[in-house]
Amino acid sequence: MSLNAVLARIDETLPEATDRLFALLRIPSISTDPAYKADCAKAADWLVADLSGLGFDAAARPTPGHPMVVGHSGGEGRHLLFYGHYDVQPVDPLDLWDRDPFDPEVQDTPKGKVIRARGASDDKGQLMTFLEACRAWKHVHGALPGRLTIFLEGEEESGSPSLVPFMQDNAEELKADLALICDTGLFESTQPAITTMLRGLLGEEITLTGPDRDLHSGMYGGAAMNPIRVLTKIVASLHDENGRITVPGFYDGVTELPDTVRAQWQALAFDYRKFLGDVGLSVPAGEHDRTPLEMIWSRPTCEVNGIWGGYTGAGFKTVLPAQAHAKISFRLVPGQDPHVLRDNFRNHVRTMVPFDCEVAFHEHGASPAGVMDISDPAFEAARGALGEEWGRPASYVGCGGSIPIAGFFQSILGMDAMLIGFGKDDDQIHSPNEKYDVESFHKGIRSWARILAALS
Amino acid sequence: MSLNAVLARIDETLPEATDRLFALLRIPSISTDPAYKADCAKAADWLVADLSGLGFDAAARPTPGHPMVVGHSGGEGRHLLFYGHYDVQPVDPLDLWDRDPFDPEVQDTPKGKVIRARGASDDKGQLMTFLEACRAWKHVHGALPGRLTIFLEGEEESGSPSLVPFMQDNAEELKADLALICDTGLFESTQPAITTMLRGLLGEEITLTGPDRDLHSGMYGGAAMNPIRVLTKIVASLHDENGRITVPGFYDGVTELPDTVRAQWQALAFDYRKFLGDVGLSVPAGEHDRTPLEMIWSRPTCEVNGIWGGYTGAGFKTVLPAQAHAKISFRLVPGQDPHVLRDNFRNHVRTMVPFDCEVAFHEHGASPAGVMDISDPAFEAARGALGEEWGRPASYVGCGGSIPIAGFFQSILGMDAMLIGFGKDDDQIHSPNEKYDVESFHKGIRSWARILAALS
Numbered sequence: 001m002s003l004n005a006v007l008a009r010i011d012e013t014l015p016e017a018t019d020r021l022f023a024l025l026r027i028p029s030i031s032t033d034p035a036y037k038a039d040c041a042k043a044a045d046w047l048v049a050d051l052s053g054l055g056f057d058a059a060a061r062p063t064p065g066h067p068m069v070v071g072h073s074g075g076e077g078r079h080l081l082f083y084g085h086y087d088v089q090p091v092d093p094l095d096l097w098d099r100d101p102f103d104p105e106v107q108d109t110p111k112g113k114v115i116r117a118r119g120a121s122d123d124k125g126q127l128m129t130f131l132e133a134c135r136a137w138k139h140v141h142g143a144l145p146g147r148l149t150i151f152l153e154g155e156e157e158s159g160s161p162s163l164v165p166f167m168q169d170n171a172e173e174l175k176a177d178l179a180l181i182c183d184t185g186l187f188e189s190t191q192p193a194i195t196t197m198l199r200g201l202l203g204e205e206i207t208l209t210g211p212d213r214d215l216h217s218g219m220y221g222g223a224a225m226n227p228i229r230v231l232t233k234i235v236a237s238l239h240d241e242n243g244r245i246t247v248p249g250f251y252d253g254v255t256e257l258p259d260t261v262r263a264q265w266q267a268l269a270f271d272y273r274k275f276l277g278d279v280g281l282s283v284p285a286g287e288h289d290r291t292p293l294e295m296i297w298s299r300p301t302c303e304v305n306g307i308w309g310g311y312t313g314a315g316f317k318t319v320l321p322a323q324a325h326a327k328i329s330f331r332l333v334p335g336q337d338p339h340v341l342r343d344n345f346r347n348h349v350r351t352m353v354p355f356d357c358e359v360a361f362h363e364h365g366a367s368p369a370g371v372m373d374i375s376d377p378a379f380e381a382a383r384g385a386l387g388e389e390w391g392r393p394a395s396y397v398g399c400g401g402s403i404p405i406a407g408f409f410q411s412i413l414g415m416d417a418m419l420i421g422f423g424k425d426d427d428q429i430h431s432p433n434e435k436y437d438v439e440s441f442h443k444g445i446r447s448w449a450r451i452l453a454a455l456s
Numbered sequence: 457m458s459l460n461a462v463l464a465r466i467d468e469t470l471p472e473a474t475d476r477l478f479a480l481l482r483i484p485s486i487s488t489d490p491a492y493k494a495d496c497a498k499a500a501d502w503l504v505a506d507l508s509g510l511g512f513d514a515a516a517r518p519t520p521g522h523p524m525v526v527g528h529s530g531g532e533g534r535h536l537l538f539y540g541h542y543d544v545q546p547v548d549p550l551d552l553w554d555r556d557p558f559d560p561e562v563q564d565t566p567k568g569k570v571i572r573a574r575g576a577s578d579d580k581g582q583l584m585t586f587l588e589a590c591r592a593w594k595h596v597h598g599a600l601p602g603r604l605t606i607f608l609e610g611e612e613e614s615g616s617p618s619l620v621p622f623m624q625d626n627a628e629e630l631k632a633d634l635a636l637i638c639d640t641g642l643f644e645s646t647q648p649a650i651t652t653m654l655r656g657l658l659g660e661e662i663t664l665t666g667p668d669r670d671l672h673s674g675m676y677g678g679a680a681m682n683p684i685r686v687l688t689k690i691v692a693s694l695h696d697e698n699g700r701i702t703v704p705g706f707y708d709g710v711t712e713l714p715d716t717v718r719a720q721w722q723a724l725a726f727d728y729r730k731f732l733g734d735v736g737l738s739v740p741a742g743e744h745d746r747t748p749l750e751m752i753w754s755r756p757t758c759e760v761n762g763i764w765g766g767y768t769g770a771g772f773k774t775v776l777p778a779q780a781h782a783k784i785s786f787r788l789v790p791g792q793d794p795h796v797l798r799d800n801f802r803n804h805v806r807t808m809v810p811f812d813c814e815v816a817f818h819e820h821g822a823s824p825a826g827v828m829d830i831s832d833p834a835f836e837a838a839r840g841a842l843g844e845e846w847g848r849p850a851s852y853v854g855c856g857g858s859i860p861i862a863g864f865f866q867s868i869l870g871m872d873a874m875l876i877g878f879g880k881d882d883d884q885i886h887s888p889n890e891k892y893d894v895e896s897f898h899k900g901i902r903s904w905a906r907i908l909a910a911l912s
Contacts, residue, residue, distance in 0.1 A: 032770060032771030032773065033771065034770065090769065090773060092767075092769070157773070201674075203772045203774075211737050212735055213552075213888070216857065216887075217757075217761060218655070218855070218856050219752065219857055219881070220752065220856070221759045221785075221856060222741075222742040222743075222751035222856065223728070223732065223740050223742055223748050223751040224732065224737055224741055225737060225739070228691070228762075229691070231763075232687075232688040232689075232692040232760070233688075235684070235688035235692075236685075236689045272679070276680065279669060279671060279676070279680065280668030280669075282811070283811050284679050285681040285682070285812070286679050295678035295679040296676065296678055303673045303677045304682060304685060305673060305767055305773060305775050305776070306765065307688070307763055307765050307768075307780065308765075309763050310761050311762040312763075312783075313489065313546065313548070314488060314489060315487075315489065315614045316661070316761070317545060317546060317761060318759075319887075320761070321762075324763065325768070329673060329774055331674065331677055354739070354741075355738070356737045356738055356741070364771070400674050401675055402774075425675070429672055429675075431775075
């Protein structure tokens, strides 16, 4: 009965919930770009105010980077910690956006209503589903549901440099029975899912320096070492002709999928043609002997996320550049140690750097993969609640992305996490014109109300 | 006697000549960047005014790009055409300049006085040496020396798209007995030289497109084709392990140096250790079985002048980009047809582009290499005049850079060119902090006065 009252309240107040999300979306909290530091602080303060209004004892906690937002409800029972992040990706290339990324709008599309803005899906819209569920719950019950801690980060899109130190320094305060993380999606945009396998992430930036200044390729071309040539040889060397990664020791410790999980994934009948077709592609580009679902969920990868050097403006400049750069990331699976792999990668690169060329490395995060223990009955309870809301059974799935926090919850706070989210494959997170379906937002809020009822 | 009067006049008026050069250097005539179009026109107008003041019948002649400056002296005798270019290279990275690139200054350095500005050496300082020689000549003699045509281009640093059509349309007007080109340097910064071998240039830009939008490397990494990976494989494939270029047919028609030229070059005792050491390098990076002088003067090359794709800003972004780009240039030698090589290059690239990836090509100029006929007695006369000015014999040398105009003078106007210039290896043309030695400027003016006396 009281759950129905909470759900009704959610339905009635969806316009006000959308307005609150818009207020948060208007703050350009791009964590990777120092120019937006004040905006990140503003987003944190906005969340502290909202949490305080809900009855949480909340504060923006300083770090060397952007602040953490932490709020406690107090209360009794199973202690749940909810995690989300209030920072967003950069918006470049800006000219591919149809409107200002920080001027949110509800738009009618052939597939339904969407909320269009940077961060609408990743992760402001998702984190607000939980806060709105708490708000409706409190309105109906007069109190928050059970014992909750809210933990919102502002550096998720920039390698989370402050996260581990902050969790270590505040481990006693943050330790709970189970974490809830809302930063994932529906399986194939329709099926509710709890993510129980997450890939880790290792980020590296390499800078190659050859001559001590940019040279005229007419005067020096042919005789002087060009660092772009060296860089392309290194990057091209990272995969063999079968799509396998060539860094020595890269696959050490990587295990095959258990047969039960393999069978479950086969039953999902993943439509990889649609998955790739939605973005203009058709051929899986990973290891030739792996299925597309393995490629994105359970196999490690290496991607070049950025490369630059020399003249990149309009027209032509016959320059032989002093430097060339690349940003390279590895998605890791259980069994791979990111720190060992970082050393192996750097050593591999060093063997390919010729005399007269220097290489410098800059690290951008290192987090291991994670696997959750689904024998905790909370998982089945949440799976049931999700199935009721969405009218079809929820599944345990993998996730190609890295949500380092899940691994840190295990290693630092000794608790597993339930990763539940409502994003869709076409949300264009990290791309221009990011959106979040109004359905995701609305049913997401309702889903959390049902899960809180089932767990509390 | 009258030559001595001209030389004396040059010595006396060097400050005024420097002021005139400064006025031209203050105009930021960057031809490759459309933002500076009006400045290119301003530089052309400045030169027209200066030529008119010297008695030339001069005009800025419109083209689809930047104007050509053409001036005629009229008069009798051997018809000489002087060529230079008034456009300059871009100035990025601007933060590596010690001062505003377009605020010229005479600076004292341990190696002597230099004129510091973008274009000081390439090519405004050099072209003004000829105009100043004409000015002093006219002051002493009351008339310009013989029959002269001045032909100044504004697109040399951006592939000269208007040059060939303009020369074809105005061939009768521009045809002369011999061309003089001032866009080269002293051999090893000290020895006067006439360049008689020039490499050609083929410029290409390639754009690879994979997915139809930027993707999240967590969601798609491993399964979706990354155009940066494809691009690095292509660029890395362009040279084999011995430094040879792998484009099919690339060396077809390339001949070995005649023994006499090889002997002359050996006699130059080129100090490649200093040449490379001056820019922080030590090992020649070209074909393993070639001398450094061959690498930069007589062998064809392939260089990547720019590469970019994905996220290149501060921090990290786990994007799998939709596109990747590279600007690639080839220096060509006699026997290589740039148009055939363009086709061969594009076909080579196409064979490496996988399904799901599209390649687009954009051309940035194509000019053949050139070799001059030094049996014309004018060459020996000029060589003698240069030797008198600099106190040591002048040499015939090669040039690694491409000065397409020399090839076009041969193919379109049927005349050879004498390439004489006074730049030094440390002029940092195309780099930050470009300079031109006051000695180069002063003795350059005097050199042209001597050459004009010897040829008229």
